[in-house]
Amino acid sequence: MKRFLACFLPLAAVAVALPAHANPPKVGDPLAWPTLKTWLEDPPVANDAAGKVVVHWFCSPRVPLCRDDLARLVTLREAGKIYVIAYINGGKRDATKLDPVRSEIAAGAVSFGPAVGKLMKALAFGKGPAAIITDTDGKVAHVQLSGDPDALDQRDAKVNELVAAIKELTIVADGPPEVVKSGERFEFKISITLAHWLSFNAKAPTEVALALPTELACNASKLTGDQIKIDGKTLTASVTCESKQRGSYEVRAEYRFGYLNANGSQALGSDGVRWKFQVKD
Secondary structure, eight states, X not given: OOOOOTTSOOGGGTSOOOOOOXXXXXXXXXXXXXXXXXXXXXXXXXXXXXXXXXXXXXXOTTXXXXXXXXXXXXXXXXXXXXXEEEEESSOHHHHHHTOSSTTOXXXXXEEESHHHHHHHHHTTOTTSOEEEEEOTTSBEEEEXXXXXXHHHXXXXXXXXXXXXXXXXXXXXXXXXXXXXXXXXXXXXXXXXXXXXXXXXXXXXXXXXXXXXXXXXXXXXXXXXXXXXXXXXXXXXXXXXXXXXXXXXXXXXXXXXXXXXXXXXXXXXXXXXXEEXXXXXX
16 A cells, blocks of 8 residues: 655655764754665655654664564554654565555655665664654654664653653633632633644634633623634634622633644544633622
């Protein structure tokens, strides 16, 4: 099954080649994907890797540790939010045997051939297994230089840590202070900011609905369309209220919106926030 969609440009076609410096990259450095020409199926696609932890995995055939690490890597990838680019220092048959992607759509790519051997030599990776882990900003987060159990455990722990830290959106709910004076106006405001690899879907239903006590006089209880502002990666919605009746109040707002991943796939965001406050004279 083909993993590449013609409407998306593979990063391998535009990336700057990894420099040959006979040393692995350093943690914190940005990493450009190596430009290689021979791939088991399709080359890696930047839009498919967006928002994921990328594992650049280097191995050679007839290396027992590579075969052992393959199973571990597949398990790691299947957990989600991981994109694997494998570099196999051998022929097509070798790459097929050491393929961690296994034709899974948008899961990664597998390269092979003499250029891989030159790249591994330039990186001082020996025969592998070795790996470079990059975060969602494309920066090196970890470098694995051997296939011993401790090194593999450290790599897997780092990948899991990076995956757990991925935040697709940030929600901020601003509301009235704990105590509001009777007759004073106050505001409920929701701000939703998407991660840099996502965008709002203008075609999806977008709304914010508030469950309001009858004692509150508000300018709206449900916001849709132009009542909700979207500026780049940030959505904001607000409702202004007041109350002349003393008491303790609780207000809940439910929001719903659609967003797009870099590869064009759609997703829906929905949840709620809650405010508690008192109205006093």
